[in-house]
Amino acid sequence: MLQWLREYRRAALPGDISAGIVVAMMMIPQGMAYALVAGLPPVVGIYASIFPPLLYALFGTSSTQSVGPMAIVSLMTASTLAPLATPGTGLHGVLAAQLALMSGLVLLACGLLRIGFLANFFSRPVMSGFTIGSAIVIAWGQLRTLVGGPIALDASPHWPSIALGFGSLALLVMAREWLAPLLRCLRVKPVVADIAAKLAPMFVVLGATALVPLLALDRMGVATTGAVPAGLPGLNLATSSGHWQALLQPALLIGFMVFLISMSGAQALALKRGGEKLVSNRELVGLGAANVGSALSGGFPVTGSISRSAVNFAAGANTQLASMITAGLLALALVAPTGWLALLPLPTLAATIIVAVLGMLDWSTLRTAWRYDRADALALLATAGGVLVLGVEAGVLVGVALSMGALIWRASRPHIAVLGRIHGTEHFRNVDRYSAETTPGLLMLRVDAGLFFGNVDAVNERIDEELVEHASTAHLVLVLSAVNAIDTSALFGLGELNASLRQRGVTLHLAEVKGPVMDRLRDSDLLGQLSGQVFLSAANAWDRLAGSSAAGRPQPAG
Amino acid sequence: MLQWLREYRRAALPGDISAGIVVAMMMIPQGMAYALVAGLPPVVGIYASIFPPLLYALFGTSSTQSVGPMAIVSLMTASTLAPLATPGTGLHGVLAAQLALMSGLVLLACGLLRIGFLANFFSRPVMSGFTIGSAIVIAWGQLRTLVGGPIALDASPHWPSIALGFGSLALLVMAREWLAPLLRCLRVKPVVADIAAKLAPMFVVLGATALVPLLALDRMGVATTGAVPAGLPGLNLATSSGHWQALLQPALLIGFMVFLISMSGAQALALKRGGEKLVSNRELVGLGAANVGSALSGGFPVTGSISRSAVNFAAGANTQLASMITAGLLALALVAPTGWLALLPLPTLAATIIVAVLGMLDWSTLRTAWRYDRADALALLATAGGVLVLGVEAGVLVGVALSMGALIWRASRPHIAVLGRIHGTEHFRNVDRYSAETTPGLLMLRVDAGLFFGNVDAVNERIDEELVEHASTAHLVLVLSAVNAIDTSALFGLGELNASLRQRGVTLHLAEVKGPVMDRLRDSDLLGQLSGQVFLSAANAWDRLAGSSAAGRPQPAG
Incomplete structure (x- = not known):
């Protein structure tokens, strides 16, 4: 002052x-x-x-x-x-x-x-x-x-x-x-x-x-x-409590x-x-x-x-x-x-x-x-x-x-991209924008928004739609490179997604979880209950899961 | 039905x-x-x-x-x-x-x-x-x-x-x-x-x-x-408009x-x-x-x-x-x-x-x-x-x-990282978490949140603080790899930041702007008014700007 x-x-x-x-x-x-x-x-x-x-x-x-x-x-x-x-x-x-x-x-x-x-x-x-x-x-x-x-x-x-x-x-x-x-x-x-x-x-x-x-x-x-x-009046207050x-x-x-x-x-x-x-x-x-x-x-x-x-x-x-x-x-x-x-x-x-x-x-x-x-x-x-x-x-x-x-309203329409690998590289991109290869049995989704109560249901709904379209999916990898935060509502949402996918025989994996988000998740039960793994990068997930899934060979898409 | x-x-x-x-x-x-x-x-x-x-x-x-x-x-x-x-x-x-x-x-x-x-x-x-x-x-x-x-x-x-x-x-x-x-x-x-x-x-x-x-x-x-x-009563409505x-x-x-x-x-x-x-x-x-x-x-x-x-x-x-x-x-x-x-x-x-x-x-x-x-x-x-x-x-x-x-409240405390280059690579990381090199005159900031009315002032404030700490900055690069959306309020905020920095002799650049965000920005005046450039990647920005700035040699940080 x-x-x-x-x-x-x-x-x-x-x-x-x-x-x-x-x-x-x-x-x-x-x-x-x-x-x-x-x-x-x-x-x-x-x-x-x-x-x-x-x-x-x-x-x-x-x-x-x-x-x-x-x-x-x-x-x-x-x-x-x-x-x-x-x-x-x-x-x-x-x-x-x-x-x-x-x-x-x-x-x-x-x-x-x-x-x-x-x-x-x-x-x-x-x-x-x-x-x-x-x-x-x-x-x-x-x-x-x-x-x-x-x-x-x-x-x-x-x-x-x-x-x-x-x-x-x-x-x-x-x-x-x-x-x-x-x-x-x-x-x-x-x-x-x-x-x-x-x-x-x-x-x-x-x-x-x-x-x-x-x-x-x-x-x-x-x-x-x-x-x-002339001059200033003083303070006058009404006495009625109304x-x-x-x-x-x-x-x-x-x-x-x-x-x-x-x-x-x-x-x-x-x-x-x-x-x-x-x-x-x-x-x-x-x-x-x-x-x-x-x-x-x-x-x-x-x-x-x-x-x-x-x-x-x-x-x-x-x-x-x-x-x-x-x-x-x-x-x-x-x-x-x-x-x-x-x-x-x-x-x-x-x-x-x-x-x-x-x-x-x-x-x-x-x-x-x-x-x-x-x-x-x-x-x-x-x-x-x-x-x-x-x-x-x-x-x-x-x-x-x-x-x-x-x-x-914007949060209720999250952008979710299906990722594929750019052939011969470790880069993964939206298959709608790039010519990228996918592999059957493995579905990689990148969620382009922080996860919070405003979009958690919409995200689960979108994931469900993608699973209907890719019915042969055995491994779902959520690539969280664009997820800056996950609030408590979204934590529950992920837990429910994990349980629901497990029942349907789909394994849920996470990849590219940001440092501050990972610090938070360690304080929750989600990582312990996760049916799949947490991968450092999308490439790691691809290398591990593309081999292990039923029909292993890469095929072009997009 | x-x-x-x-x-x-x-x-x-x-x-x-x-x-x-x-x-x-x-x-x-x-x-x-x-x-x-x-x-x-x-x-x-x-x-x-x-x-x-x-x-x-x-x-x-x-x-x-x-x-x-x-x-x-x-x-x-x-x-x-x-x-x-x-x-x-x-x-x-x-x-x-x-x-x-x-x-x-x-x-x-x-x-x-x-x-x-x-x-x-x-x-x-x-x-x-x-x-x-x-x-x-x-x-x-x-x-x-x-x-x-x-x-x-x-x-x-x-x-x-x-x-x-x-x-x-x-x-x-x-x-x-x-x-x-x-x-x-x-x-x-x-x-x-x-x-x-x-x-x-x-x-x-x-x-x-x-x-x-x-x-x-x-x-x-x-x-x-x-x-x-016995039986059901019918509908009875009060006639008073009150x-x-x-x-x-x-x-x-x-x-x-x-x-x-x-x-x-x-x-x-x-x-x-x-x-x-x-x-x-x-x-x-x-x-x-x-x-x-x-x-x-x-x-x-x-x-x-x-x-x-x-x-x-x-x-x-x-x-x-x-x-x-x-x-x-x-x-x-x-x-x-x-x-x-x-x-x-x-x-x-x-x-x-x-x-x-x-x-x-x-x-x-x-x-x-x-x-x-x-x-x-x-x-x-x-x-x-x-x-x-x-x-x-x-x-x-x-x-x-x-x-x-x-x-x-969460939006009002955005996470902003000062980026440095991992020596000998094209990777850029938070200098607080990694041993990464910076170069004088060039400040690279990664904003870890979508930009919207809830955080635009807080982001501008944080950028200002970083500029006070890095007083010799001639080029400021905002790395937008984690920015999933920019609303109208944030568009104005970026415009004001650009004008304010120009007055202080700092050039504002953008890097790694996401596809959907870039599509939007093309419908605005921001890109035309930007004092600097839009770079595809942080590495591109570094290559171009680290050379051109006054004191060009990389030095370790963090």
């Missing part, structure tokens, strides 16, 4: 300061926008942007990760709280902080129990589908705020809100598409141009806020943030997604930096502390944001000091006069949200998966559909189920 | 008839006992023993499977219905049939969608733990019926019930332990002796029923079955367990028979039809019972005709005068349940797993604990989660 601070070199300071300022300027509109997504007053987004980056800097392992409000986690917060409290009420805010506290405790517990491996339950296509589904849900949810009224044919349009909302939207889209190229044409350095483009939301929000008193938009009925109390119970399962799901989202962003950055080492169990502790910190200051669940972290990195962040500077600047924003925040128009904030989440619609994963592995592409689409139809929480479970389902 | 009937040979008939009779004699007390476990009147167990074996014989694929009431499924039924209706009421019976109908429809749908691979979601240790936990819950639940009153220190004991219950228990245990050996000593054939022992519950129940009028036990307060209407909704999730879980329990029993028998082929999607249809049939006759969820199926097989069943004969005999039992059933004493029925489920406590899986793979043993114990603490339904989910958790 804080090793980076003890080793701090002054050369890192300018980069950390500039990154700290840039991220703070990005975080103010983003934090307020994502508080809106969570159904909370925008200022709560600033409450949730002070302690979290500070605590993550103390406990986390990524040096450039920017922890704070994030769109998907805000959506999950909104969907958790919807049945429990009305947005805008005191209870709603209390429950949001309580949810952050519980998610934080879940993350801390996982970190102390060292079960960070749980993040591996989501495949990337499923994560991509989850993100796409969530982005669409968030954008759709903000449309109402963007136009200042309900989305319906018979609703009378509120033109000032619509003009401000779509005007902001147009400016933000143009800034995203054209600002950086334009600045580069004007000979601005590419890094600076890119960062300026990322700060466009800040300037659009400031401009729109200035317009409100100038054009008296608030008196025309454009919704604004409203009065913001609320604690209702928040437990959502806290588990949100904790899981907080970790998953933060890790995938941090990993992408770590690969870019080269050699930075993330320790997943310490990441859990860092994110847990950040969420507890958010709760203590009246915030809501937070996580690492890949877009902000990328800006932090690009703006020169060298160490966690950058995040600490960001936190300090956000605290100052609350201590400074906050009157101007009251006039911030919500249609503009909605526009920043829509542009941000539409930027999360990344179709390249779908394109790649569609070409490379159709099942993964379908899992992606099904997860996105699950989020849209069943909601974001069920979407997480759909995603886990589909990741695991695809895994088990 | 019914292929077995078209091919029926008369030689199979004697075996089928004797098995049909024996199983019917076993099924009458068992069916009534498991109805009691489900909280239903004992006669419902006979309703559920007529259509199910008949329909399974028509649609299923195992020739000796005995489908009907089964302890664990009855426990799940009881636990589902407990919050919805009081045992003994009309609604309770209606909901039990409705649950069978819905579970049956779930199974039929799974069969038509051909998703039988779902049965692979449970590892064997977890299944064993689930069975142990359920057996303990069932036995505990019957203690009250066994002693004819509540289990409490201040409860006044009901001596007639206690005497009858424990007397039955003692007889049943003695029959199970000693009857078969005794009969064998008397020169009875071993098969016949074993079957006679299995029929002991029938004789104990008949004897106890005869005692009731003889000793006027019913007038002393010993609970009995009570009046049984009930349909409440039963949906339990129906999914029960359908899943019905399939899992039946398949594991059928597979064990198929292995014994040798060469019998089970088609999992047709098994789903057979079990689905059986449950729908149970519902139509006022029954409750049913499945294949491994203990009854084993008796069926041992008693000579050759085809599905045996099950049809069983079904016919049970139908006769209902048409015949059913007055005697009214006097059947419940303490004796409870005793048969306790003896039956204690027979399910198989500790050998735990013993084997404890020695072979501690994680599997812990998953077994945790699943048993989950059933005991959280209940049988949550236990199923705990089991799936633990199976998957153990899988992902």
Whole structure:
């Protein structure tokens, strides 16, 4: 902990300061926008942007990760709280902080129990589908705020809100598409141009806020943030045990997604930096502390944001000091006069949200998966559909189920090759791919998968089919060169295969068992009960068994 | 369908008839006992023993499977219905049939969608733990019926019930332990002796029923079955949509367990028979039809019972005709005068349940797993604990989660070996296990696991660690001889590794890519973007790269 601070070199300071300022300027509109997504007053987004980056800097392992409000986690917060409290009420805010506290405790517990491996339950296509589904849900949810009224044919349009909302939207889209190229044409350095483009939301929000008193938009009925109390509120918890119970399962799901989202962003950055080492169990502790910190200051669940972290990195962040500077600047924003925040128009904030989440619609994963592995592409689409139809929480479970389902489905179709000898050599190959010789009475099968509960029945079934096709088999050799592991279920499966084959007069042999697998098998009864032998190589098995079987002469096959 | 009937040979008939009779004699007390476990009147167990074996014989694929009431499924039924209706009421019976109908429809749908691979979601240790936990819950639940009153220190004991219950228990245990050996000593054939022992519950129940009028036990307060209407009731469904909704999730879980329990029993028998082929999607249809049939006759969820199926097989069943004969005999039992059933004493029925489920406590899986793979043993114990603490339904989910958790946990610790060349050969081996030579600037790593979302981050992390240890590396060769598959997540992972290494001045090469894996990779952009080459063998890579790297001379290692 804080090793980076003890080793701090002054050369890192300018980069950390500039990154700290840039991220703070990005975080103010983003934090307020994502508080809106969570159904909370925008200022709560600033409450949730002070302690979290500070605590993550103390406990986390990524040096450039920017922890704070994030769109998907805000959506999950909104969907958790919807049945429990009305947005805008005191209870709603209390429950949001309580949810952050519980998610934080879940993350801390996982970190102390060292079960960070749980993040591996989501495949990337499923994560991509989850993100796409969530982005669409968030954008759709903000449309109402963007136009200042309900989305319906018979609703009378509120033109000032619509003009401000779509005007902001147009400016933000143009800034995203054209600002950086334009600045580069004007000979601005590419890094600076890119960062300026990322700060466009800040300037659009400031401009729109200035317009409100100038054009008296608030008196025309454009919704604004409203009065913001200075300073930080403290922790407030609901006393009803029903609320604690209702928040437990959502806290588990949100904790899981907080970790998953933060890790995938941090990993992408770590690969870019080269050699930075993330320790997943310490990441859990860092994110847990950040969420507890958010709760203590009246915030809501937070996580690492890949877009902000990328800006932090690009703006020169060298160490966690950058995040600490960001936190300090956000605290100052609350201590400074906050009157101007009251006039911030919500249609503009909605526009920043829509542009941000539409930027999360990344179709390249779908394109790649569609070409490379159709099942993964379908899992992606099904997860996105699950989020849209069943909601974001069920979407997480759909995603886990589909990741695991695809895994088990693939395992249930193991690849098993009939081996033959390449004439005159000691090499054995798949008779379907090579011209290799086999010998009657001897069947050699290579199982191309680790043996575990997910494929043990399918493997036994496939072996049975091969035995029906090769009815004269007296010796069956399983070549285990591609078997990296055998779990307890598969150990039983092999034992049953051995007993069943013995009854049918077929001897079972093993060959090319890997070192670690053999070490394990020595702790079991299988080797003692095996009707045949364990051969070091397929060639050894052939030499011994091809001679001893009834009709001994090799014949070509394949 | 019914292929077995078209091919029926008369030689199979004697075996089928004797098995049909024996199983019917076993099924009458068992069916009534498991109805009691489900909280239903004992006669419902006979309703559920007529259509199910008949329909399974028509649609299923195992020739000796005995489908009907089964302890664990009855426990799940009881636990589902407990919050919805009081045992003994009309609604309770209606909901039990409705649950069978819905579970049956779930199974039929799974069969038509051909998703039988779902049965692979449970590892064997977890299944064993689930069975142990359920057996303990069932036995505990019957203690009250066994002693004819509540289990409490201040409860006044009901001596007639206690005497009858424990007397039955003692007889049943003695029959199970000693009857078969005794009969064998008397020169009875071993098969016949074993079957006679299995029929002991029938004789104990008949004897106890005869005692009731003889000793006027019913007038002393010993609970009995009570009046049984002759004939079969029809299908009765609850009209409240709330009930349909409440039963949906339990129906999914029960359908899943019905399939899992039946398949594991059928597979064990198929292995014994040798060469019998089970088609999992047709098994789903057979079990689905059986449950729908149970519902139509006022029954409750049913499945294949491994203990009854084993008796069926041992008693000579050759085809599905045996099950049809069983079904016919049970139908006769209902048409015949059913007055005697009214006097059947419940303490004796409870005793048969306790003896039956204690027979399910198989500790050998735990013993084997404890020695072979501690994680599997812990998953077994945790699943048993989950059933005991959280209940049988949550236990199923705990089991799936633990199976998957153990899988992902193992995947998160991939085995990666640094390879070196065995001097003077073309063989490459793990430098930790063999004395093999390496060359500076060239690092060869063999990944011993298929690459998928569960291990892609862990693999990248391990590679990073090896690169830190071998800091002078200019060429990294991943030897993929043990990689049987690369999913979309791992494809992205390799792409990111390639980009990250390129930035650090390390060239990434692949070697010994398997045929099917290479076929897949050709559909992706990875090979085009790879900074290095794809080599056919590790030796090729060594020959090309050991020369080209900075400090070319081989040096011994390991």
